[in-house]
Amino acid sequence: MAQSGNHIIAKPSQEHDHGHGKEGHHDLESLRMMGFWIFLITDCILFGTLFATYVVLNGNTAGGPTPAELFEMPGVIAETFILLTSSFTSGLAVLSMNRGDRKGLIRWLLVTVLLGASFIALEVTEFMTLVHEGASISTSAQWSAFYVLVGTHGLHVTIGLVWMIAIMIQLKQHGINSVTRRKVNIISLYWHFLDVIWIFVFTIVYMMGVM
């Protein structure tokens, strides 16, 4: 009885509070982060498959328009730099969070969301122009593969936007705690990952398409 009482008193003592509790918590957190890495890798495999499909079907235009005829690089270059910048600003959001600066965190997340939204706006405009110029998803294997690959990336970005807005609302309500901290870390990982995928879309689909 006395022992257990002692134990209870001992628990919140500096050493235990400092070490044990936090360590167990940390293990669980890094396990959750690893879970998200595994998700990212499955996403990586999904995009790898779509890239393989695109490369294999590339050039099968069935007499329709070719990418080199229709791609307009200025818009695509703008999209690329917008996404690169948004990857950077999502990193700045994490830095604000690590300083405990909630306002800064929400502000940088907002900048990231706005950049992401303008990326999507540019992409939708591009798709509409392409369809207008006679390259829809059913035009040829070339364009089917194009819309599936680029569209899947766009869908990921859109989901990321909704997700990021949801986290901003949670940050407004609950502030920075261990749960919202993890969520911000994960969304920023997700966002960097989408930037990586876009770099390959930019290189393989657009740059090699117009070369």
Add this chain to the structure above:
Amino acid sequence: MAQHSVDTHDSHGEHEHHESHGSLKSYVIGFVMSLVLTAIPLIVVMNDLLEGKAATVLLLASAVLQFVVQLFYFMHLKEEGKPRYNLMVLLLGLIIVLTIVAGSIWIMTYNKVA
């Protein structure tokens, strides 16, 4: 008890390290590098400074470098704790992706009936 105390202290140090990962400096370096790695292939290819195989190699090399920059400067892969499970998962994924992509291209390049 003393041993225990040392242990927890160590892991706490690691925890601190993990928590503080990414400085403004590393993000700025990563950002500048990714801008440069995007601009170089753009300038070279849009001005037709390189063509054919050389241009393809340059494009793919800068994309892969860009990937590495993002992993290290933005996604903090290097600062992961001791058993590097995230890195292992990533490597497994890359092997699968390379198999799918390279395998598909290879098989579709050489499948033409003579």
